[in-house]
Structures are given as structure tokens and as C-alpha cells.
Amino acid sequence: MLSERRLEVLRAIVQDYVGTEEPVGSKALTERHKLGVSPATVRNDMAALEEEGYIAQPHTSAGRIPTDKGYRLFVDKLAAVKPMTPPERRAIQNFLEGAVDLDDVVGRTVRLLAQLTRQVAVVQYPSLTRSTVRHVELLSLAPARVMLVLITDTGRVEQRMVDCPVPFGETSLADLRARLNSRVAGRRFADVPRLVEDLPEAFDLEDRGTVSTVLSTLLETLVEENEERLMIGGTANLTRFGHDFPLTIRPVLEALEEQVVLLKLLGEAKDSGMTVRIGHENAHEGLSSTSVVSVGYGSGGEAVAKLGVVGPTRMDYPGTMGAVRAVARYVGQILAES
Amino acid sequence: MLSERRLEVLRAIVQDYVGTEEPVGSKALTERHKLGVSPATVRNDMAALEEEGYIAQPHTSAGRIPTDKGYRLFVDKLAAVKPMTPPERRAIQNFLEGAVDLDDVVGRTVRLLAQLTRQVAVVQYPSLTRSTVRHVELLSLAPARVMLVLITDTGRVEQRMVDCPVPFGETSLADLRARLNSRVAGRRFADVPRLVEDLPEAFDLEDRGTVSTVLSTLLETLVEENEERLMIGGTANLTRFGHDFPLTIRPVLEALEEQVVLLKLLGEAKDSGMTVRIGHENAHEGLSSTSVVSVGYGSGGEAVAKLGVVGPTRMDYPGTMGAVRAVARYVGQILAES
DNA sequence: TGCTGGCACTCGGCTGCGGTGAGTGCCAAG
DNA sequence: CTTGGCACTCACCGCAGCCGAGTGCCAGCA
Numbered sequence: 001m002l003s004e005r006r007l008e009v010l011r012a013i014v015q016d017y018v019g020t021e022e023p024v025g026s027k028a029l030t031e032r033h034k035l036g037v038s039p040a041t042v043r044n045d046m047a048a049l050e051e052e053g054y055i056a057q058p059h060t061s062a063g064r065i066p067t068d069k070g071y072r073l074f075v076d077k078l079a080a081v082k083p084m085t086p087p088e089r090r091a092i093q094n095f096l097e098g099a100v101d102l103d104d105v106v107g108r109t110v111r112l113l114a115q116l117t118r119q120v121a122v123v124q125y126p127s128l129t130r131s132t133v134r135h136v137e138l139l140s141l142a143p144a145r146v147m148l149v150l151i152t153d154t155g156r157v158e159q160r161m162v163d164c165p166v167p168f169g170e171t172s173l174a175d176l177r178a179r180l181n182s183r184v185a186g187r188r189f190a191d192v193p194r195l196v197e198d199l200p201e202a203f204d205l206e207d208r209g210t211v212s213t214v215l216s217t218l219l220e221t222l223v224e225e226n227e228e229r230l231m232i233g234g235t236a237n238l239t240r241f242g243h244d245f246p247l248t249i250r251p252v253l254e255a256l257e258e259q260v261v262l263l264k265l266l267g268e269a270k271d272s273g274m275t276v277r278i279g280h281e282n283a284h285e286g287l288s289s290t291s292v293v294s295v296g297y298g299s300g301g302e303a304v305a306k307l308g309v310v311g312p313t314r315m316d317y318p319g320t321m322g323a324v325r326a327v328a329r330y331v332g333q334i335l336a337e338s
Numbered sequence: 339m340l341s342e343r344r345l346e347v348l349r350a351i352v353q354d355y356v357g358t359e360e361p362v363g364s365k366a367l368t369e370r371h372k373l374g375v376s377p378a379t380v381r382n383d384m385a386a387l388e389e390e391g392y393i394a395q396p397h398t399s400a401g402r403i404p405t406d407k408g409y410r411l412f413v414d415k416l417a418a419v420k421p422m423t424p425p426e427r428r429a430i431q432n433f434l435e436g437a438v439d440l441d442d443v444v445g446r447t448v449r450l451l452a453q454l455t456r457q458v459a460v461v462q463y464p465s466l467t468r469s470t471v472r473h474v475e476l477l478s479l480a481p482a483r484v485m486l487v488l489i490t491d492t493g494r495v496e497q498r499m500v501d502c503p504v505p506f507g508e509t510s511l512a513d514l515r516a517r518l519n520s521r522v523a524g525r526r527f528a529d530v531p532r533l534v535e536d537l538p539e540a541f542d543l544e545d546r547g548t549v550s551t552v553l554s555t556l557l558e559t560l561v562e563e564n565e566e567r568l569m570i571g572g573t574a575n576l577t578r579f580g581h582d583f584p585l586t587i588r589p590v591l592e593a594l595e596e597q598v599v600l601l602k603l604l605g606e607a608k609d610s611g612m613t614v615r616i617g618h619e620n621a622h623e624g625l626s627s628t629s630v631v632s633v634g635y636g637s638g639g640e641a642v643a644k645l646g647v648v649g650p651t652r653m654d655y656p657g658t659m660g661a662v663r664a665v666a667r668y669v670g671q672i673l674a675e676s
Numbered sequence: 677t678g679c680t681g682g683c684a685c686t687c688g689g690c691t692g693c694g695g696t697g698a699g700t701g702c703c704a705a706g
Numbered sequence: 707c708t709t710g711g712c713a714c715t716c717a718c719c720g721c722a723g724c725c726g727a728g729t730g731c732c733a734g735c736a
Contacts, residue, residue, distance in 0.1 A: 025728050038680050043729070061686045061728050100559075101497055103567070139473050139489070149487065149495065151477070157487065159439055159495050161676060221438075229441070235573055236591035249587075253574035338499060363699050376709050381700070399699050399715045679736080686729075696719085706709075 002052070008035060009045045010054055011078045014066050018316055023063030068279035068313060071291070075276050075317050082318040084326040088116075092330050099334065102126075102155035106231050109307065109331050114234025116323040119311035120256065122294075124266055125229040126154035126304040126335065128222055133184045133192065138177045138214070143167035146210075148217055152189070154304055155338045158227070162217045164210040172207045176214065193219055228263050232256055234309075241312055251286030256310070261286075266306040269294045274321055279313045289313060293320050297328035299336035307331070340390070346373060347383045348392055349416045352404050356654055361401030406617035406651060409629070413614050413655050420656040422664040426454075430668050437672065440464075440493035444569050447645065447669050452572025454661040457649035458594065460632075462604055463567040464492035464642040464673065466560055471522045471530065476515045476552070481505035484548075486555055490527070492642055493676045496565070500555045502548040510545045514552065531557055566601050570594055572647075579650055589624030594648070599624075604644040607632045612659055617651045627651060631658050635666035637674035645669070 002010075012033040016024040026039040026046060035042065046064055049055045054070035057063070066074065084092070095112050099105040106123050113121035131152035139147040144164040151157050179202060183195045196218070200211045221227060235256065238249050255261050261284050268283070269275035274295040280288050291313045296303025307328055309320060340348075350371040354362040364377040364384060373380065384402055387393045392408035395401070404412065422430070433450050437443040444461050451459035469490035477485040482502040489495050517540060521533045534556070538549045559565060573594065576587050593599050599622050606621070607613035612633045618626050629651045634641025645666055647658060 023728090027728075039728095040680055040682090041678085044679085047730080057729085059686095059688070061688075061726095063728065101499075134479065135477050135485075137475055137477070137487070139475070141472065147473075147489065149475070149489075151485065151487075151497070155497070155499075157495055157497050159489070159493070161439075161493075233595060236588060236595055239588040239591065250574060250577040253577065257571060257574055361699090365699075377699095378709055378711090379707085382708085385701080395700085397716070400717075401699065677736100680734085682732090682734105684729105684731090686727105688725105688727100690725085691723085693721085694719105696717105698715105698717095700713105700715075702713090703711090704709100705711100706707105 002048070005035070005037070006045045006049060007073075007078060008033075009042055010049055010066070010070060011074060013046075013049075013055060013064055014070065014074045014078070017065050018314055021314065023058055023065050025063035028063070065314075068281065071278045071313055071317070072281075075278070079318045081274075081325060082322040084322055089326065092116075092326060096330055096334050102157070102338075105155070105331065105334055105338075107233075109327060110231050110233035113307065113309060113323065113327050114237060116327065117309045117311065117320050118234075118240065119237050119309040119315065119320065120232060120234045120252075121307070121309050122230060122232050122256075122262055122266065123307040123331075124263070124305040125231070126152065126156050126298075127224075128152060128156065128158065128227045129190045129224055130188075130298075130302070130304045131156065132186060132188050135185060136177070136180050136218070138173055138180070140168065140170060140173050146173065146214060148214060148221075150189075150218070150221060154299060154335050158221055160217050160221055162214050164213055166206065166210060168207065168210045172203070172210075176203070176207075176211055189222055192222060225263070228259075230259060230262060230266075232262070237311075248289065252290060252310070255284055255286035265292060266294055266308065269296075269306060269308070271296055271303055274325060275308075276317065276321070291315055291317075293317070293324050295324050295328045297332045297335075299332055304335075340386070343373070343375070344383045344387060345411075345416060346371075347380060348387055348404070348408060349412060351384075351387075351393060351402055352408065352412045352416070355403050356652055359652065361396055361403050363401035366401070403652075406619065409616045409651055409655070410619075413616070417656045419612075419663060420660040422660055427664065430454075430664060434668055434672050440495070440676075443493070443669065443672055443676075445571075447665060448569050448571035451645065451647060451661065451665050452575060454665065455647045455649065455658050456572075456578065457575050457647040457653065457658065458570060458572045458590075459645070459647050460568060460570050460594075460600055460604065461645040461669075462601070462643040463569070464490065464494050464636075465562075466490060466494065466496065466565045467528045467562055468526070468636075468640070468642045469494065470524060470526050473523060474515070474518050474556070476511055476518070478506065478508060478511050484511065484552060486552060486559075488527075488556070488559060492637060492673050496559055498555050498559055500552050502551055504544065504548060506545065506548045510541070510548075514541070514545075514549055527560055530560060563601070566597075568597060568600060568604075570600070575649075586627065590628060590648070593622055593624035603630060604632055604646065607634075607644060607646070609634055609641055612663060613646075614655065614659070629653055629655075631655070631662050633662050633666045635670045635673075637670055642673075 012029050013024050026042040029042055030039050053067060055064040056067050096108055099108050106125055109123045110121045131154050134151045134153045137149040141147050144167045146162045146164060147159055148162055149159045184192050196215055200208045203211050241248050277292045290310050292308055292310050294306050294308025296306050298304040308324055350367050351362050364380040367380055368377050391405060392411060393402040394405050434446055437446050444463055448459045448461045469492050472489045472491045475487040479485055482505045484500040485497055486500055487497045522530050534553055538546045541549050579586050615630045628648050630646055630648050632644050632646025634644050636642040646662055
């Protein structure tokens with residue numbers, strides 16, 4: 001068990017290192033923080049912290065830097081989420097208001113988050129399966145061609161082309177549209193498969209095939225992992241990393257380009273509350289020297305998707321967490337209004 | 339006027355420099371290319387080319403590298419677009435087929451282009467104003483709240499919320515929907531403003547305000563500069579630039595994040611045919627050491643949007659141009675089918 | 677037992693220096 | 707106009723030496 005002061009030393013090391021980006025030594029620590037003890041004592045504490053694996057030296061005769069484990073302890077025990085200041089809150093709200101559609105909301109959110117945290121921002125679109133059906137529209141584009149449009153209560157719109165096995169009349173189409181909507185409108189997408197199961201049976205034999213085709217397209221659209229989308233931004237902030245970085249930045253950019261990787265990353269995070277994954281805690285190799293701070297957001301109580309930032313393990317955790325949480329909250333509000 | 343051989347020397351310099359990324363000297367040139375003359379002669383030619391501003395030396399006693407002007411001459415006079423090989427064509431087609439919607443098409447295109455050229459790819463969504471109206475849908479979400487959905491023949495879907503001044507009945511809504519579609523369906527979006535001008539007059543006085551509100555939202559959606567969207571990818575390829583790069587890569591990433599900048603960039607390109615902008619020819623400062631190869635694409639004869647790549651001025655122009663052209667062609671096909 | 681000042685030691689980073697070689701410009705001869 | 711020869715330039719590389727921040731250890735003190 002670490003003494004109170006040693007924890008304090010760890011906190012000081014994290015704070016200084018995050019600020020200066022340079023290994024911090026015992027002397028500098030005592031000067032910048034009122035620890036009330038001499039450098040020699042701090043050195044002893046540092047040795048103990050290193051023994052426990054919370055800090056490390058890049059090389060002998062250099063200062064210490066926190067390890068992933070050190071950051072973990074810092075985040076869990078030593079740091080409090082830093083709330084946004086009122087002006088910041090107002091700025092967030094102003095920035096997000098005036099979005100004309102969901103793409104705009106997500107786009108603005110990404111930019112906002114990237115700017116606030118000066119890191120790479122990732123925002124997931126509201127998941128279809130966790131949203132509620134606002135409307136299902138069917139449009140006849142050609143005798144045997146139907147366009148299926150899904151609209152969620154979060155403003156997300158998905159469309160699919162359906163090639164029908166046989167031509168489908170306008171009246172049948174209107175019929176299907178009406179029946180479909182009366183069953184699913186206002187219900188959760190996750191329940192849709194169950195709700196439309198027996199729908200083909202209500203139709204004439206000749207239309208039944210077409211109805212099934214339409215429905216199966218609908219269901220395919222809802223398959224998780226296909227329906228997830230996201231937007232990223234602030235990649236230019238990666239250049240602030242280290243100065244060594246072709247090597248550092250490359251794998252990160254590559255990982256960020258892989259939507260699958262990012263979706264998995266966000267998927268691994270807790271559904272409620274904030275999640276911080278530090279360094280090697282991230283399964284993906286390219287992200288092993290980055291930390292991911294993510295949180296769910298939603299129009300009501302429940303999260304419909306996640307958002308977060310990706311940055312160096314050496315990041316300002318309290319500030320980042322504060323920004324991420326605040327943005328998530330406001331996005332939720334905006335979505336609820338639309 | 340430059341002699342035939344001097345042009346040949348310039349071509350050789352460009353090719354070698356693009357290949358090796360290192361300044362090329364007179365001896366190496368004669369060895370790698372059958373110019374039929376001695377290094378000394380090549381030196382004279384180089385001096386002449388430098389005099390004319392086509393090449394430059396990074397420092398005395400180093401080889402030459404092409405200047406922007408040199409690349410310009412190379413692209414205009416010395417290089418032929420390199421056609422894709424049949425296997426490559428097949429790969430492109432395979433990769434693009436199976437896209438389920440427009441987002442998917444654009445997403446696949448970006449990834450494909452980035453992979454083929456090993457550079458940053460930029461793909462603009464089909465412009466609304468240059469597309470044709472497939473359908474306009476109006477949905478009543480609340481008594482005084484309407485959702486407007488625009489669907490283009492290229493598969494693009496835009497939606498907007500409209501808050502009506504007074505509640506709007508279902509029948510009036512159906513009426514508006516029918517009138518609207520009969521006027522604009524199959525017409526070009528650019529003509530829509532003219533076509534709906536007098537539409538409010540067909541309605542009762544009490545609905546007229548609402549109809550106007552809906553229409554003005556519709557028109558706002560079509561305002562150019564707001565309606566343009568794009569997707570980028572392959573930013574990880576930027577790390578292949580130079581090794582000096584925090585400085586090099588930073589402004590490029592920043593420029594790429596600014597959709598406005600990119601849209602302007604693409605907007606400046608010719609509407610038909612391929613456009614190559616080299617180095618300082620790009621107005622934007624951050625992109626002054628990059629080249630942009632872009633081309634319009636469309637489902638029919640006319641371009642509905644543009645796509646292209648951004649890379650170092652030191653790029654393989656013939657290959658890049660070939661890839662860009664081929665991809666644009668196939669995307670056009672895919673869009674025409676949907 | 678824990679804190680402190682003192683001290684020798686380590687080692688990465690900076691600086692200065694000469695050698696090396698690719699590449700150049702110029703010139704006189706073919 | 708081309709070519710071989712030649713002197714010159716200068717970036718790059720490796721090496722040696724210095725500097726200083728930072729460490730670990732130890733003996734003394736509360």
C-alpha cells in the first residue's frame with residue numbers, strides 16, 4: 001500500500017509530465033509542488049513507485065515518466081473530472097445549435113470535441129438498433145424497384161434499394177407501407193424483426209414474395225456491425241504528439257481509418273458512464289501508446305451511441321474527461337429536441 | 339525553346355526523382371537512362387533547365403530536383419496517362435460492386451482510391467443541384483412539425499426538419515406532397531426554385547404560410563456551398579511524405595480537415611476532364627507542397643461531382659491520373675445503375 | 677523509523693572536427 | 707556541339723570530449 005505522500009508524488013509526476021512532456025526529476029518536483037519534503041525523500045518515494053511499476057525511467061540518469069499503470073491509478077484514484085466552465089458550456093451549446101440535420105450534428109460534435117480537447121475526436125452515429133422507429137417509407141421507383149427509407153427518432157435516415165422479384169403495384173405498396181408503419185412506428189428498431197415476422201401472410205400470394213424481399217432488406221439494414229457509422233476529426237492534432245513521430249503517428253492514423261477497429265474500440269467501452277482505456281489496455285496494437293476516453297450519449301436516459309477522443313497516454317485526463325462528458329450531454333439534448 | 343533531348347533529360351529527372359525521392363545527378367541519369375550522351379553533356383542540359391526554372395538544386399553540389407514548373411511541363415507535355423491494367427480494372431469493379439447505398443459507394447471509393455494511389459483520397463458526394471429529383475417526401479411528425487426528405491437519382495438522401503407556423507393537416511400535407519412531386523420529380527434540382535415558385539398560391543390562405551415555410555427550407559437545402567459534402571481517406575499515406583515532417587504534414591492535415599478548403603479546391607478544377615494542380619498552383623497555403631489530381635464523375639455524360647487525390651508534388655503523375663480517371667469512370671457506372 | 681544533505685556516478689545530448697564522396701562548373705580538345 | 711579531365715564545394719558520417727540533469731547510496735539527525 002502506498003502512503004498518502006507517495007500518491008501525491010505520483011500525481012505531481014503525472015501533472016508535470018503531461019504539462020512539460022519531459023521526464024520529471026526529483027528536484028523539479030519539489031520546486032513546482034509544495035510537497036514539504038526534500039528532493040532526497042522524493043527520490044526514495046520515486047524508487048518505491050518505480051518498484052511498484054507506476055513510473056519508469058526512459059534511461060538511467062533521466063527523470064521519471066508515468067507508466068500505463070501509473071496513469072491508471074491517477075485516473076482511478078487521484079484525479080477528479082474537471083467540469084467545464086460556464087463560458088465553455090455556453091460555447092458548446094452555441095456551437096451545436098443550428099445544426100440542420102444529423103450529419104450536421106455529428107460533424108459539429110466532432111469538430112467541437114477535437115477543438116476542446118486538442119485531440120482526435122470520434123463520434124458514433126446513433127445506433128439504429130437502439131433507436132426508435134419514426135417512420136418507414138416505401139417509394140416505387142420502377143415497377144419492380146422499391147426504395148426503402150428508415151427514419152429514426154434521432155434523425156438518422158437510412159435508405160436501401162430493393163429489387164422486387166415481380167412488379168409491385170402502387171396499391172400494394174401503399175398497403176405495405178401502412179401496415180408496416182402501424183406495426184413499427186414508435187417501437188424500437190431492435191423489436192422490428194419480431195414485429196414484422198408474420199407480415200407477408202397478410203398479403204396475396206403474388207405479392208408475398210415481394211413483401212418478404214422488402215422485409216429481409218429491412219432486417220439486413222438492422223444487422224449490427226453493418227449499421228454502425230462514425231465520423232472522426234482533429235487528426236491534425238496528432239502532429240502534437242512527440243517529435244519522433246513518423247513511427248508514432250503512422251499506426252494511429254491507420255487504426256483511425258479502419259472504422260471496424262474504432263467501432264470495436266468504442267464497443268468495448270462500458271455502456272454507461274465514462275470509460276478510459278490507457279495505452280496497452282487497448283487491444284489494437286497501433287493504439288497501444290494512446291488513450292481512449294469515451295462515453296455513451298443519448299436523447300433520453302439510455303445511450304444510443306458513443307463518442308470520445310483518442311490521444312497520447314500523456315494527456316490531460318481530467319480536462320479531457322470533462323470535455324467529453326459535457327459534449328455528450330449537450331449532444332443528447334440536441335438530439336432529444338430534433 | 340528546349341531541344342528534344344533536354345525535354346528527355348527533364349523527363350528522366352522527374353521519373354528518377356519520383357522513384358528514389360533523392361536529388362538526381364548527371365552520372366546516375368546517364369546510367370539509368372539511355373540518353374546516348376555523356377554526363378558532361380547532361381550537365382550542360384541541366385544547367386540550361388535550371389536556367390529556365392524547370393529544375394533546382396537543394397544546395398550546391400547536390401543533384402537536381404524538379405520545380406513545380408518542371409512538373410507542370412512534365413504533366414502537360416512529357417507524360418501520358420497510364421491506363422489501368424485489366425486485373426486492376428476488375429479489382430476496381432469488384433471493390434465497388436456490392437455497395438448498399440450512397441454512403442457505402444462513396445466510402446468504398448475513397449478507400450479504393452487511397453489504396454490504388456497510396457495517397458490521400460477525396461470524394462465529393464454528388465451535388466444536389468446537379469442531380470435530378472427522384473422524390474420529395476413529407477412526413478408529419480407532430481401537428482406542427484414536418485420532415486422533408488429529398489431523394490436524388492444518384493441515391494443521395496437529405497432530410498430537414500420544418501417547424502410550421504400553424505398545425506398542418508394530413509390532407510393538406512398529402513396535397514402538398516402530390517403537387518410538389520408532380521412538379522419536380524424527374525427535373526433537375528437546379529430548376530426546383532423556379533418550378534415551385536407559385537406553389538403556395540394553390541393553397542388555402544391558412545396553409546399558405548406553412549407551405550412557404552416548407553418550400554423555403556427546401557430551397558435552403560439546395561443553396562450551393564451548404565449542400566456539398568465529401569469524404570476523405572488514406573491520410574495515413576501522408577506519413578510516407580518526407581522524414582522531416584511534423585512541419586510538412588501538419589498544414590496538410592489541417593487543410594484536409596477544412597471541408598470548405600477542399601470543396602474550394604475541387605471547385606477550382608475544370609468541370610470536365612482531369613485537372614492537375616501542382617504545388618503553389620494550389621491557392622491554399624498549407625497545400626503549397628502538394629499536388630491535387632481531380633476529375634469530375636457522373637452517372638451520365640455530365641459530372642455531378644468530383645473526386646481526386648492529394649499527394650506530394652513528387653508523385654507518380656501518370657499512374658495517379660490513370661487511377662483517378664478509372665475510378666471516376668466506374669463510380670459513374672455504379673451510380674447510373676442504382 | 678523516516679527525513680535530509682552530501683557525494684560519486686551514469687549517460688544522453690550537444691559541439692567541434694576531419695574524412696569521404698557525390699555532384700558540380702569550367703575548360704580545352706576532338 | 708560533345709566529351710573527358712579537373713579542381714572545388716558541401717552535406718553527411720562517425721568520433722571524441724564535455725556538460726549537466728538526475729540518480730542511488732550513505733551517514734547523520736530528529
